[in-house]
Amino acid sequence: MKRKLFVIFLSCLLLLSLAGCKEKTNVSSNKNPSSVDDKTPFTFTYFNAGFSKKNIDANQTRIGKIFEEQTGVNVKMEFLVGDINTKIGTMIASGQYPDVIFPDAGIDKLLDAKALIPLNDLIDKYAPNLKKLYGPYLDQLKTDDGNIYLLPSGVPQGYVPNPDIEQGAFWIQRRVLKEFGYPKIKTLDEYFDLIAKYKEKYPKTDGKPTIGFTALTYDWRFFTISNPPAHLAGYPNDGEVIVDMKTHEAKVYGNGEYTKRWLKKLNEINAAGLFDKEAFVSNYDEYLAKIASGRVLGFFDYGWQVNQALNALKEAGNDDLRYMPLPIVFDKNIKDQYIDPPSFASNxxxxxxxxxxxxxxxxxxxxxxxxxxxQKLIMWGIKGETYEVDQNGRYYRTPEQIQKTSNEEFREQFGFTYFEWSWPRGTGLLSDGNAWEPSRQPEVAQASYTEGDKKILQAYGAKVFSDLFAKPDERPWYPAWSAPVKQGSPAQIYQQKKQDLQRKYFPKLVLDPPSKFEKNWKEYVKEYNKLDIKAFEDEITKYVKMKVEQSKK
Known part of the structure; x- marks a missing residue:
């Protein structure tokens, strides 16, 4: 009798064990779920729609290989070639997607197509480090249905100002400033007057025509030519709106006097032979190559977007052909706001x-x-190879390490280029008090300066390049462009039609003879005002006021 009871007891234990195993195997979705400690070889596919890089297996880089050793996982990385809307549209039409995607501006289309899975349960069950990293921001990542579909890069862990300019600026070639004794220029007129004087004096660079001013208009990066009016008027990059600091009302500026003033100036410099005739037809790679060639005297852009070309010029070693970022505004009495305040973009x-x-x-x-x-590996690399630690625990890089980590070929081989953005990562301060990004560590920034950097900073009475820019005012909603705008909503339809309208009219407004500017502008504004501007403004204002209220809690 005892033996029979013992057998029954063992059978129950076995059944309970099997039931437990069955429960575990169903938690991750119904697609070949893995056990918690599984380190068997596994590869997933990844597509990045925001950046153009060469396709690669992650384990071909130093960082990717280390991650593979830690997890058993490799990543097959693919990057955007061509038009983002075409690529995303093809995926949606076929129903076939990479395992993981960084959709950038294509996010709304993917959400509308239900192409992404909710991450809430996966994070709760398997991701304590992600929960710690995103902390209080997890609720902000939820969409209207309560689900988290995206994990953004750059989640704030405290605020550290960047010594250099990674955001917007009007860039001017250093040889222009040098030629005229490093003048202090603040307004748009002064900026273009200086470029005109230099181009007249030196019409060619290395035997080819010198380009006075170029612009990036390609694909989703069109904002590089549509955003400057707000910056010139003394506002930060809130996207398509300017937000009133007192009322927190968001108003579009694409049909207003700031945009007219900007385009009229581009029209004038085009008539004077200063504007790049290829600006409206060049793609992103061609634009970067043009800047890296040293033929361009000036352009407006965001440091992160043009960094590849700036690094190439630095590596070439000719400081005269490198660029100086300037906080250019319309009028001398305007306080610039190019530097971002503390922010978190969740879209x-x-x-x-x-x-x-x-x-x-x-x-x-x-x-x-x-x-x-x-996170230290992704941003700083390996101690003793790509950074050092002093007796006070401060991270720094030797001149040799700075040179090495600035080299694009090394950055690709090590994996910095592939992992430092578009993946889950923080920004601000590490737990030991060092800056998350080396570029924000003052010791690294100042040690990385060339003799040319030091000379031009001294000429303008600055220790770091951001000293030339005004400190950012507090904006709890920043950036307003991160407001979630539902696909197919009146606000989203406004955005799409507005983009189409500007792509049609901006080339005419800039390239047509000055005699046609007023006629083209009136026609453009007439069409613009037919759009549902109020629906968009109301949507963004609602988001801004919500963020302001959240900041008070």
């Missing part, structure tokens, strides 16, 4: 698609990446 990030074969292995890979020691 860009990385997501797992419905095609993913094993969401658990993927979320665990992302969670491993979120560990602080791996």
């Amino acid at each position: 860009r990030g990385i997501g797992i698609t419905v095609s993913a074969k094993d969401p658990v292995r993927i979320i665990k890979y992302l969670d491993n990446m979120a560990k602080e020691e791996n």
